[in-house]
Amino acid sequence: MHLPTMAITAPSPGAAQQLRDAGLRLARAAWRRWFLARHAEFWLGDLGTSWSLAAPRARVVDVIDETADTRTLVLAPGSRWPGHRAGQYVPVEIEVAGVRVRRCYSISSGGAEPGARRIAITVRRVAGGRASAALHQLRRGAIVGLGAPAGDFVLGPPAAAKLVLVGGGSGITPIMALVRELAARPEAAGARDVVVIHGSRGAADAIFGDALASLAARLPWLRVHARRDDDPATGGRLDPAGLRALVPDLADREIFVCGPPGLIDLVSAAAREVGALHRVHHERFVAAEVQGAGSAPGALAITLVRTGIEVVATGTAPLLVQLERAGQRPAYGCRMGICHTCRCRKLRGTVEDSATGLVSSEPDQDIRLCVSIARSELALEL
Amino acid sequence: MIQPASKSLSSAEAAAFGRELDAVRARVCADLGQRDVDHIRAVIRLARYCAVAGRALLHTGLDPATFGLGVGALAAAKILENMEVAHNVMHGQYDWTGDPALDSKSYEWDMVPHEAYWRQSHNVDHHTYTNILGRDRDIGYGFLRMSRLQPWQPQHLLQPAVTAVLALAFQWGIAFHDLHLDEVFSGRQSLPALRRRAAPVLRKAGWQLAKDYLVFPALALWNAPRVALGNLLANGIRNLWTFAIIFCGHFPEGVEMFHEAELRDESRGDWYLRQLNGSANIAGSRAFDVLCGHLSYQIEHHMFPDLPAARYPEIAPQVREICARYGQRYHTGRLGTQLASVLKQVVRNSLPTAA
Numbered sequence: 001m002h003l004p005t006m007a008i009t010a011p012s013p014g015a016a017q018q019l020r021d022a023g024l025r026l027a028r029a030a031w032r033r034w035f036l037a038r039h040a041e042f043w044l045g046d047l048g049t050s051w052s053l054a055a056p057r058a059r060v061v062d063v064i065d066e067t068a069d070t071r072t073l074v075l076a077p078g079s080r081w082p083g084h085r086a087g088q089y090v091p092v093e094i095e096v097a098g099v100r101v102r103r104c105y106s107i108s109s110g111g112a113e114p115g116a117r118r119i120a121i122t123v124r125r126v127a128g129g130r131a132s133a134a135l136h137q138l139r140r141g142a143i144v145g146l147g148a149p150a151g152d153f154v155l156g157p158p159a160a161a162k163l164v165l166v167g168g169g170s171g172i173t174p175i176m177a178l179v180r181e182l183a184a185r186p187e188a189a190g191a192r193d194v195v196v197i198h199g200s201r202g203a204a205d206a207i208f209g210d211a212l213a214s215l216a217a218r219l220p221w222l223r224v225h226a227r228r229d230d231d232p233a234t235g236g237r238l239d240p241a242g243l244r245a246l247v248p249d250l251a252d253r254e255i256f257v258c259g260p261p262g263l264i265d266l267v268s269a270a271a272r273e274v275g276a277l278h279r280v281h282h283e284r285f286v287a288a289e290v291q292g293a294g295s296a297p298g299a300l301a302i303t304l305v306r307t308g309i310e311v312v313a314t315g316t317a318p319l320l321v322q323l324e325r326a327g328q329r330p331a332y333g334c335r336m337g338i339c340h341t342c343r344c345r346k347l348r349g350t351v352e353d354s355a356t357g358l359v360s361s362e363p364d365q366d367i368r369l370c371v372s373i374a375r376s377e378l379a380l381e382l
Numbered sequence: 383m384i385q386p387a388s389k390s391l392s393s394a395e396a397a398a399f400g401r402e403l404d405a406v407r408a409r410v411c412a413d414l415g416q417r418d419v420d421h422i423r424a425v426i427r428l429a430r431y432c433a434v435a436g437r438a439l440l441h442t443g444l445d446p447a448t449f450g451l452g453v454g455a456l457a458a459a460k461i462l463e464n465m466e467v468a469h470n471v472m473h474g475q476y477d478w479t480g481d482p483a484l485d486s487k488s489y490e491w492d493m494v495p496h497e498a499y500w501r502q503s504h505n506v507d508h509h510t511y512t513n514i515l516g517r518d519r520d521i522g523y524g525f526l527r528m529s530r531l532q533p534w535q536p537q538h539l540l541q542p543a544v545t546a547v548l549a550l551a552f553q554w555g556i557a558f559h560d561l562h563l564d565e566v567f568s569g570r571q572s573l574p575a576l577r578r579r580a581a582p583v584l585r586k587a588g589w590q591l592a593k594d595y596l597v598f599p600a601l602a603l604w605n606a607p608r609v610a611l612g613n614l615l616a617n618g619i620r621n622l623w624t625f626a627i628i629f630c631g632h633f634p635e636g637v638e639m640f641h642e643a644e645l646r647d648e649s650r651g652d653w654y655l656r657q658l659n660g661s662a663n664i665a666g667s668r669a670f671d672v673l674c675g676h677l678s679y680q681i682e683h684h685m686f687p688d689l690p691a692a693r694y695p696e697i698a699p700q701v702r703e704i705c706a707r708y709g710q711r712y713h714t715g716r717l718g719t720q721l722a723s724v725l726k727q728v729v730r731n732s733l734p735t736a737a
Contacts, residue, residue: 033589095479336653338688341506357408
C-alpha cells in the first residue's frame, strides 16, 4: 500500500513567522472574545465608570438652566471622544423606562480635539418628548451614551471673514457653537465681521440671549440682533424685508441658518435673490413625525436603505408579505411574531403590531416584519 | 393512543380562546419597562459574581471544601447564565430594550451549542412546530422514543442508557443536534454539506474547550488539574440540571404529541391549544423559577416565548383561569413528580408497543 510521504523538515524561518502570527491572531481573538466582549463592558458599567471600550460614554458634570424649558448639560466624555468641529451634532443615548433612546443634539460648545475633556449639549424639553424629558431629569454624575459626532454645518477651513448666522428657537444651539469657536480663534480676527440674528418667541425663551449679548459687548467683530416674536420693538418675527435691512450685504457673506423650516426657507429665498444660495449652510431640526394609528393605509412607499430599492405597500398585509410580493426575500422564521428571525431596524416611519396593536413611530426602532403593518411611509435597514 | 384530557373546542371557541390569550400578551407588552431590565441585569450581575467567586475558590484553594464551594458557585453561574439570561435573551425577550448586551442576535452564551443554529432549531422549529412529529426535532432529539406515536425501533431498547449519557453531556447533545446527523444517514445531507454546517459548531466548541480546559487551568499554574476538574464538574452539573428541566417541559405522561396533519388550517387559537397541550409546568419556589429560567412556566413560555420570562409567574393565574373556562387541562406538578414521570416514559417507550 502506498502511503503519502510526509515531509518532516525543520520549520523554515517563514514557517516560524507564520506560526507566531497565527498564535498572536489567536491570542488577540481570545482577548477580544472573552475579555472585551463579555467582561470589560459589564465590569466597567458595574463600576459606574464613564469609560467604555465599545462606545463613547460621557458623565454629566454640570447642569445649567438656560430658559424655563431649556437646559445645557456639560458632559465629560470618556477618553475615546474622537473630537468634533463646531456646529456638529452628536447622537446621545439614554435609557428611559428600560428602553434605549437615541436622539441627535447639536453640540453648543465650540470645536474640540480628540480626547477633549468637556462638551456641552443644550436641550429644549419637547411636549410629549420622552428623550428630552429624561435628559432634563439627569443630574450631575449621570452617564449617557454618545455616538460619533457628525454634520457639515461647520465653518470651512479657513473660515470666511464675513458671516451671517441665523438661529431660530433651539436652532440657536449650533450657531452658539460657531460663535464660541470664532471667539476662541484669535487669528485674523481683525478682518472678521459676523452678524448673528437670534429669533425667539419672547425674551424669556431666548436661549443664550445673555451669553450672546455679553460676547457682542466684548468682541468688536460681532453684532447680535435679537428678534422677539412678541416684541415689536425688536422688529418682531424675522421677515425678508427685515433680513435685507439687517444684512444689506447678504451677497458678500457666508450664510448659516438653523431653526424651523420656515426660517430656513426665508433665508434661502433671500440668498437666492442675491445669487448667494450656494453660500447657505443649513441645519434642520425635524421632530419625529407621529402619525395616527388608525389612519387608513393607502399606497405607502417602503425604502430599503441597504439596497436602495423602493417597495409600495398596499392594504393591511404585514410587511413581510408586502416585501415578498415585491420579490424581496427577507429572513423569516415563524411568521407569527414569536421567533424574532425577521427582526429589522426601522429607520423612519410608523408601524402597528397586528397582534398587540402597539404602535412604533420613533426612528431607529427594531420591528418584526411578520407582524408589523405599515402606517406611514417607511425606511427599513434592509 | 394518548387520551386527550382537554375538551376539544369548536373553531369559534378556539378563536375566542386565542383572543383571550392575545389580550394577556398585549397587556404585558404595554407594561414592559424598567423593572424587566432591572430583573435581568440583577440576574446577569448575580451570575457574574457567582462565576468570579467560583473561579477564585477553584484557582486559589487547596482543600476539598473550597473545591466543593467553587464547583457549586461556578455551576450556579453557568445555570443562571444559560437558563435565565441566555435562553431568554436569545428568544428576543429583551430586544425591545435596544441594549446591545441584551440583543437576541448577538448574544453569546457560556455553552457549546452554536447560537445561530440554536436560534433556528429552537426559536423557529421547536417553538413554531411544538410537538409535531417530523417537524419539531426536539422530540427525543431524533433518537429517543418519547411517545407511542413514534414507531419503535430495536435501538430504542438502549434508550435508558442513552438518556443517561445525554443528561450528563447535554450541551454536546444540543450542539450536535444542530448538525442534522440523521439526515446524513438517510441521505438527505451530503458530507460536504455536513462539513460546512459543522465548521461553526466545531469552532464554537473549540473556544469553549480551550477556555475551560486550557486557559483557565493554565492561569491556575500548580492548581491546573483542580481547575480543569472543577470546570468539568460545573459543566456536568449544569448539564444535568438543564436536561431535567427541559425534559420535564414536554415529556411527562399526558403531554400530547401531534401529527403533521394538525398544522393544516391551524388558527392562532389552535396554535395556542397545541402549545398548552404539548407543554407541562413545574411547581416550585421563586428561586427555583429563576434557576430554571422560568421554564417552570413552560406552558406560558410556549404561548408567549418572546415575553420576558420573569413575567410568567404573574400571568400564569390568568392563563390558568382561561384554560379552566375552556375546559383545557393545565399540566403541572412538582419537579420530583414530573421527572419520575419523564423517566418512566423513557423506559416504557424503549419497549415495543402498538402505535
